[in-house]
Amino acid sequence: MDRAEFWNEAEALLGARILRTKAECDLHGRSETWFAPTPPEAVVYPESTGELAALTKMCARFGVPMVGWGAGTSLEGHALAVEGGIVVDFARMNRVMEIRPEDRLVRVQPGLTREALNTELRTTGLFFPVDPGANASLGGMAATRASGTTTVRYGSMRDNVAALEVVLADGRVIRTGSGAAKSASGYDLTALMLGSEGTLGLITELTLRLHAQPEAVSSAVCAFDTLEAAVETVQHVMQLGVPMARIEFVDAEIVRVFNKMNGTAMPEKPHLMIEFHGSEAGVAEDSARFGEVVAEMGGADFQWATTTEERNRLWKMRHAAYSSCLAARPGCMGLVTDVCVPMSRLAEAVARGRAMIDAAGLTGPILGHVGDGNFHAILLLDRKDADELARAKSVAHDLAHMALEMGGTITGEHGIGMGKRYMMAEEHGPAWAVMGAIKAALDPQGILNPGKLVPAPGEWP
Structure with a gap:
């Protein structure tokens, strides 16, 4: 069909919220890493599910590709419009819809970031724990099944999304999951959408599970002579059943970057960065047990961050490791x-x-x-x-x-996008073809985030 006719209809629907300027398209054609820029033909800013559903029906009728965009922090080219079409930027769909403290649930729009959500939750005694480091959008985090520094205690997005609202490739709007703590009702479509990277539908609302803000928090950092000793320490602590909220490691190269960029004086050795959450007594006990194992494993320069300011400084430094390495x-x-x-x-x-x-x-x-x-x-x-x-x-x-x-996976949290798509057959075998069949059933025209995650038609025998 005539693309000019599509632009006329799209502009009639969205008005000034469909942008085709070079500057806007270039901005949404870049990624955080090494992929070549691929500007879309236009960037759209929907404000409601109904608006996006109408636009999606239009794209299906004209065969125009659609790629979702959250905060643009993905690392495998997930949000690049490699086959042209439009980028759907969810920046204007960023509201907290409902907080239900008694159920420990919150409904949000996909463009809301995790930091903004936790700011909104400060007075409730609850928080959303998934912390990938970057201030990513919650819709993007769901689409990539994100995790991060707190996964060891609180789980990933897989564990903390109760329900979704999704616009499918033909414009249908579906709801998956519920506010119940569990369900045995049919296929788990919420789990299917989590990690689908916008290839099966565009997420327009999320119901998220919340957790109680801990009474006490204690963080620490300690040095080891080798990475192996640091990792083995964590294995021993976990075998003892010590409940850690965060347990990160950094090698000597990153410590040198930390010292250079943050003015710290950490020994240039591998380090563990640890945090405990719980009651005052529980945190004290867990910290003591961890310290005993560290001593047995040869850890040194053990430093506790006891104040909120010290803890924030420690984790800000860890979260900024990528940007600090680039700046170095x-x-x-x-x-x-x-x-x-x-x-x-x-x-x-x-x-x-x-x-x-x-x-x-x-x-x-x-x-x-x-x-x-x-x-x-x-x-x-x-x-x-x-x-x-x-x-x-x-x-x-x-x-x-x-x-x-080793029996692991090619991606723990960053997802597949374009960068690791070529290895999906090696990891999944015929199951990758099943993913392709699901894609073909829900998006037969292949308009949702084409070129990502799943095999193209005919790519799998």
Whole structure:
């Protein structure tokens, strides 16, 4: 059909909230990492589910691709319009719809960020715990099944989304899940949409599970001579059943960056960063048990962050690790790896990863969510050095392949997007074709986020 006719109808629906300027399209054609810019044909800003449903019906009729956009913080090219069409920016759908403290639930629109939600919840005694580091949109976090530093205690988006409202590719609006604590009613369509990366539908509302704000919080940082010793310490603590809220590790390279960018004086060794939540007595007991294990494993320079200001400073430094690494090598770009292995293989995986990076002659600090076997290497690259990018891609591939060999996965939290799509057959085998069949059933025209996650028609025999 005539694309000009589509633009006329879309502008009649959205008015000034459909933008086709070069500046707007360029802004929504970039990613946080190494992918080449791919500007869309237009950017739209819906304000309601009904408006988006009408637009989606229009796109289905004209065959126009649609790509959802939250905060633009994804690392695998999820939100790039690789086949043209429109980017749907949810920035104007950012309200808290309803807070239900007695049920520990909240209904929100997808453009709301996690930090804004927790600001809204401050007076309720509740909070939303999933913390990927970046101030991502909640819709984007659901679409990528995000997790982060608090997953070891509170779980990922998979565990904290109770229900969704979704616009399908033909414009139908469905609701999945409910406000009940559990259900055995039919297929779990909420779980299907979580991690689907906008290929099956566009999320327009989320019902999220909330948790009680802890009475007491205690954080600490401690140094180890090797990454292996740090990881083994965490394994011992978890086997003892000590309930940790966060347990992160960073290698010596990142510690050097922290010292340079934040004026700290941490020993240039691998470190663990730990946090406990609970009652005053419980936190004190858990902290003491953790300290005993650290001492047995040769940990040193143990420092507790007891005030809110100290804790915030510690975790702000950890969350800013990616941007700090980029700033430490001005003009570079990052390729961030993301693999997750069984805890029993984590120390080995980290050691092998370090050896791969060094053998490739790359700069690649390592950090991760050691409590759930998920770690990242931040491969820092010269934007103009094609050989360096090729070596980094090779290391990323080898790390992902290693994770599969160990019974793990090619992505613990960043998702597939474009960057890891080529490895889906290796991880999932015929199950990847089943994903493609689900996509074909719900989006037969392939207009929702094409080129991502699932096989293209005919790609799987």
